[in-house]
Amino acid sequence: MIKLPKILVVDDEPAIVELVKFNLEQAGFTTITASDGAEALQKAEAEKPDLIILDVMLPKVDGFEVCRSLRARGSMPILMLTARREEVDRVLGLELGADDYLTKPFSPRELVARVRAILRRVAEKQQQNDGIITVGDLVINPASHLVTVRGKPVDLTLKEYQLLQLLAENRGRVFSREALLERLWEGEYYGDTRTIDVHIRHLREKIEANPSNPRYIITVRGVGYKFRD
Numbered sequence: 001m002i003k004l005p006k007i008l009v010v011d012d013e014p015a016i017v018e019l020v021k022f023n024l025e026q027a028g029f030t031t032i033t034a035s036d037g038a039e040a041l042q043k044a045e046a047e048k049p050d051l052i053i054l055d056v057m058l059p060k061v062d063g064f065e066v067c068r069s070l071r072a073r074g075s076m077p078i079l080m081l082t083a084r085r086e087e088v089d090r091v092l093g094l095e096l097g098a099d100d101y102l103t104k105p106f107s108p109r110e111l112v113a114r115v116r117a118i119l120r121r122v123a124e125k126q127q128q129n130d131g132i133i134t135v136g137d138l139v140i141n142p143a144s145h146l147v148t149v150r151g152k153p154v155d156l157t158l159k160e161y162q163l164l165q166l167l168a169e170n171r172g173r174v175f176s177r178e179a180l181l182e183r184l185w186e187g188e189y190y191g192d193t194r195t196i197d198v199h200i201r202h203l204r205e206k207i208e209a210n211p212s213n214p215r216y217i218i219t220v221r222g223v224g225y226k227f228r229d
Contacts, residue, residue, distance in 0.1 A: 004030045005119055008049040010040040010066070011081070012059055016104070020053060020081075023108040024115065037061025041069060044076065051119060053111075054098070056082035064096055071097035077118050081106065133168045135227075138207060138216060140168055147207070154206050159184055163199050164207070167217060172229030174220045200225055 007029050009020045014035075021031045032047055034040040036059040044052060052070070056063035063080060070076055078097065083104040094101060099118050102111060123134070133140040137150045145161055147154045156164065162184050167175065175183075177193035200219075204211035218228050 004028060005050040006030045006032065006047065007115065008032050008034065008040065008043055008047065008052045010034045010037075010052060010058065010063070011055040012036060012057075013055075016055075016081075019108065020111065023112055027112045027116075029115070035059070037063065037066045040066050044070060045073075049076070050122075051077040051079065051115060053079050053081050053115070056080060064092060067096045067098055077122055079111075079114060079118060081111070133165075135168065135171070135216065138168075140165055149207050156203070156206065160199055160203050160206070163196075164203055164217075167225065167227035171227045174223050174226040176224040180224065196225070 007024050009017055009024070009031055010033070011017050011020070012035050017033050017035070021033060024031050032043060032049065034043050038060040040052070040054065040058070041061065043049075054063045054066060058066065061069075063082065067078055067080065070078060077099045080098045080101045081104065082101075099121075100114050102114060126132075131142045133142070139148045141147070142165060147156055147161065147164065163180065166180070166183055177196040180196050181193060200217060201211070204214050204217055207216060208214045216228055218226050220226055
């Protein structure tokens with residue numbers, strides 16, 4: 001089962017909470033809510049959400065203090081959502097560690113777009129830190145040479161793995177067959193370049209849902225192959 005990103009929505013205005021909650025869930029997120037700063041801190045600790053949408057003017061503990069406290073605990077992404085439009089408030093929120101700042105009234109579509117952008121940046125940073133390459137249902141772990149598709153391990157030969165990793169690490173770049181031979185065999189193979197076609201065919205059979213209409217490894221006619229950008 002695919003885990004949907006969990007968003008904690010913190011606001012003391014029920015109408016705002018319902019608006020944000022509805023649009024996030026329509027966009028494919030799961031939501032939990034809190035109506036004051038103390039409850040926000042409690043739920044952030046217990047629920048471990050993927051992102052927090054945080055109002056500034058909250059009962060009990062204000063949003064700035066919640067943001068400061070959360071940042072002291074870790075790096076949970078925070079989008080501050082508030083009616084306070086003064087530049088000093090935006091600067092303070094960002095200096096306290098908020099990832100983004102959106103003022104009320106707001107466009108629900110813009111809110112969802114900003115949530116997606118923050119989560120995408122977090123995922124990309126995590127992948128850079130651990131070296132894992134994730135594209136759709138395909139996950140490549142260079143540290144363990146493990147490849148999974150839709151959560152299931154894929155059995156690849158060494159050359160198949162090296163070919164897949166090279167293409168995936170250079171998404172959108174077109175490699176000629178000769179260039180792939182040179183990279184993978186380091187000039188020690190002098191056979192027919194069609195060996196690359198054979199490896200590509202085997203790779204597609206193992207990682208593509210429909211090898212005849214590939215999603216990941218694309219043929220560039222007259223040139224070679226690329227990993228879809």
